[in-house]
Amino acid sequence: MERWVLFAIISMFFAGFTSVIAKHGLTGISGELGIVVRTCFVFALVFGFAVISVSFSEVQSLTTRNVLWLGLSGVTTTASWIFYYKAIKDGEVSTVALIDKGSFVVAVIGAWLLLGERITPRVLCGGALILAGLLIVARK
Numbered sequence: 001m002e003r004w005v006l007f008a009i010i011s012m013f014f015a016g017f018t019s020v021i022a023k024h025g026l027t028g029i030s031g032e033l034g035i036v037v038r039t040c041f042v043f044a045l046v047f048g049f050a051v052i053s054v055s056f057s058e059v060q061s062l063t064t065r066n067v068l069w070l071g072l073s074g075v076t077t078t079a080s081w082i083f084y085y086k087a088i089k090d091g092e093v094s095t096v097a098l099i100d101k102g103s104f105v106v107a108v109i110g111a112w113l114l115l116g117e118r119i120t121p122r123v124l125c126g127g128a129l130i131l132a133g134l135l136i137v138a139r140k
Contacts, residue, residue: 019093022085031085039081098137104130 026034080103087096105127111117 016097019088019097023088023093026085026089031089032082034089035081035085038085095138098134101130102134 108127112119
């Protein structure tokens with residue numbers, strides 16, 4: 001198994017637990033306050049990780065293009081988190097998490113348009129299955 005696949009699987013488990021843990025943390029407070037508290041922890045932990053693992057020469061290699069695209073990614077992440085927390089505050093985590101995973105379809109289309117990645121029959125079939133599952137679970 002390639003390392004990136006292992007990393008993706010580990011990410012999947014943490015992401016799955018994140019929603020359940022967050023739902024508990026939102027008890028008695030707004031989704032907005034919850035996202036602020038969560039983001040403070042994320043910032044501190046990621047900053048600490050960077051101090052340990054990123055060299056000064058790597059920081060110096062940052063370009064304006066890197067900062068622009070990563071900054072835009074930060075904006076879209078922020079919007080995603082805000083609306084995700086609003087959704088899990090009132091909705092079922094299982095349904096919200098599945099709808100959120102519909103982002104796979106958006107990512108495939110974006111990667112095709114912006115990065116020139118191919119949409120293979122395997123990816124098309126997987127995306128269709130994700131959408132079908134999303135519709136089945138989201139329908140009451």
